[in-house]
Amino acid sequence: MKIKEIAHILNGSVVGDGEVVIERIYPIDEAGAGDLTFIANPQYTRQLATTRADAILVRPGTKCPGKNLIIVSDPYVALGKLLAIFHPDDSHAPGISSHTFIMDDACISPEATVYQGVTVSPGAKIMRGVVLYPGVFIGRDVLIDEDSILYPNVCIYRKCIIGKRVILHAGVVVGGDGFGYANPGVDNQKIPQVGSVQIDDDVEVGANSTIDRGTLGKTWIQRGAKIDNLVQIAHNVVIGENSIIVAQVGISGSTRLGKSVIIGGQAGLVGHIAIGDHVMIGAQSGVHEDVSSGMTISGSPQMPHKTWLRVVASLTKLPDMRQTLSLLVERVKKLEEEYKVINPS
Amino acid sequence: MKIKEIAHILNGSVVGDGEVVIERIYPIDEAGAGDLTFIANPQYTRQLATTRADAILVRPGTKCPGKNLIIVSDPYVALGKLLAIFHPDDSHAPGISSHTFIMDDACISPEATVYQGVTVSPGAKIMRGVVLYPGVFIGRDVLIDEDSILYPNVCIYRKCIIGKRVILHAGVVVGGDGFGYANPGVDNQKIPQVGSVQIDDDVEVGANSTIDRGTLGKTWIQRGAKIDNLVQIAHNVVIGENSIIVAQVGISGSTRLGKSVIIGGQAGLVGHIAIGDHVMIGAQSGVHEDVSSGMTISGSPQMPHKTWLRVVASLTKLPDMRQTLSLLVERVKKLEEEYKVINPS
């Protein structure tokens, strides 16, 4: 595809030679003749001069004489569009492998693809366009709606509902029992976990993440939320629309997130709290109370992000402060004694 | 079931109309006619007035005129009992699917349930009442004792011993090699991990958690311990009876926990330390030395919980303290100079 054709598709403009033909998309330090690359993170702008790529997607205002630039409003969005064109998704011929275990009253669309070694339990419904990779387990009365993809060894426990165009990566477990025991540490009486999990349309969940079923009612991942690898979502949690949960985050029971919440990696949230819309939570934060909409917080325990920046800037000074304070106490004591000498009354 | 019958089963008493028939158990904000709900966490008491449930399990002393209350000593325990009655566990017809891979000298009780796609290796023993879901792998010489349930894709490496009524959720790995290398960072010589894992009766382990085999000897999860999702238990760790390990905790090699220890989510323990009985460890703590029985600790690194509360209360004041201290140094310096003027000797 010619550079000018690519620019046209992306609503971008060309600076340089639009006639050059692009065959591949490559990282900036590996790209060569026939390759297109991109600069989304300004940190990499210095590599613009040295890349041997034949075309570079860049932000408006970027200049580099001698290079063929495609100016687009958001190079990362543009990259996404191009990758989808250059690397179309795997296609899957519809059909059910003869080496599956489909229970009698399960219902599978003839337009779904079910690979070998898949189990579909009684009462489950698999809609058209769904792909179930080998080793997937679908429990009783589960619904997998249109065009969802479940990668190898995904396990969905009974009664859970998976929406349309959902992607569950390998090893994801949906609907395991919530962690609920009466008399914890004494006799640990198990509370039966009889709720379910509902995952709405366009959600993606990363490899080996776990989403527990509700004790009663449901755990609910709302439309468009994206969850990274190795994330723990406890019973009765609600994740709002279009939220982003980075790897290894843990969210405790009954906590509710608004929409468009972004949580950095390895953060932890206690149970029974409410996080407002558009909240941003820094990586490794420990969140133990409600957070109002629009706030950015960091730290463990949590504080406003700006406060946290000031606290961590002071933290390494703490040992010096301690010494200064100790000396100052002595100096003040001396002054007080001297004052008494001057003015003994 | 009538409210008065439920109260009778729970050793509770009715305030209100005991004749109302209950058909379902629901969360307090979703419950309606024919539903029972509960208040275990006092945080939700304010919802008592607005719930439309026909019956509510509450603590002694709770009042709400016009509602049908069932007064019980512990509403959460009572809920557990009721759920087990209203939602009995799935039953599994005993038998071995013809699509399993049972090695010649494995031994499986005719009263066990082994679903399709399960592997049972030579020398393994599967006792009566056990349920092995699809995709489970049982290694050589493993014992799975009576009435244990292994959910899909659980993997048990060779020689491990699983007790009675143990529940292992989907994706749990028991008996993987411990992480042991001589000359770490130099040539990383692997130390063969030839020990095993012993899990005692009534233990439950959450989805995708990992429990490594001992280097020599065993990693040991004692009776009644409950482990949440995505927890890491390293080689030769001992988890004492009835301990509770919340999600994403990591426990390093050869560390020993007493009984009834409770560890909050995402806490980490270094290797080769001893944690006493009834210790409580806060979420996200970093524990690097022994902890005496009965202590409650928090923080990374660990400190007594009360100290930690005072430290975190001061932490956000640190930038102001730094400024105050800096100004105070100047003021004292000035006082010292002024004193010299008054008293030059």
Add this chain to the structure above:
Amino acid sequence: MKIKEIAHILNGSVVGDGEVVIERIYPIDEAGAGDLTFIANPQYTRQLATTRADAILVRPGTKCPGKNLIIVSDPYVALGKLLAIFHPDDSHAPGISSHTFIMDDACISPEATVYQGVTVSPGAKIMRGVVLYPGVFIGRDVLIDEDSILYPNVCIYRKCIIGKRVILHAGVVVGGDGFGYANPGVDNQKIPQVGSVQIDDDVEVGANSTIDRGTLGKTWIQRGAKIDNLVQIAHNVVIGENSIIVAQVGISGSTRLGKSVIIGGQAGLVGHIAIGDHVMIGAQSGVHEDVSSGMTISGSPQMPHKTWLRVVASLTKLPDMRQTLSLLVERVKKLEEEYKVINPS
């Protein structure tokens, strides 16, 4: 095997009776007659006097009259060698189970071992000596090179390359989509992840760890690196040779580690940073910027380890410092007022 024969194999020397026959290797507190044990961690030296083992591997300079000691330069290395002799690895008869799903143009060496329930996709190559345990999924165009072992339910997505003598423990996922969305929190447009993962020779990855494919280009685990359980490696990360990554670490996208880096458990690294050779990163650290070769860092956010030790030593004093500071402000104020009385001008 006699003690003197063991010492000979290990290039060690015997103090005590070299004729005693050793049959097993056991932990120091469980060993008895016919058993050999070891002391690698000096913390356990006090157990030397009480162990009933017939032989003990110890460091030079260790003394314990009446015990049979084998003096070796590194007891842990020596233990590794002995364990490999006393407990040889499982052997696997080469061959392909008839219950596998091998696509037409996949290529499997007749000297590989492929157990039941394995899927090998079109274009994949499985070399001699490889062992694929039940439930393993091998995607399109994947290469698994000689003598690698993939434990049950490992999943390798398309186009990934696994080197020689690589060990992937149960549940490992290699090549899942990197976590990349344009307009995060707004409309979360998925960026197709079209790169791959390359794992070089002699790498080991612990149970349920996840290694994402590159967005473009590759995620790269270099020769001899050892990765523990439940670790998250994001897209386009590079892990240098012989690095050691302890359990539950998370490394964000495009971060590059030098060789022989050691990262303690639960540490987190942000994306797009460079970590030099031989860097050591403490457990639970939060690393947000480049680290020069040879440094040891700790804390969240990171600081030099020595600074961190001083900071944490002061941290518990912070509440007292705050109080002292507050009192000191009052005392200085009083002194200032008194000075004004003496010297009103």
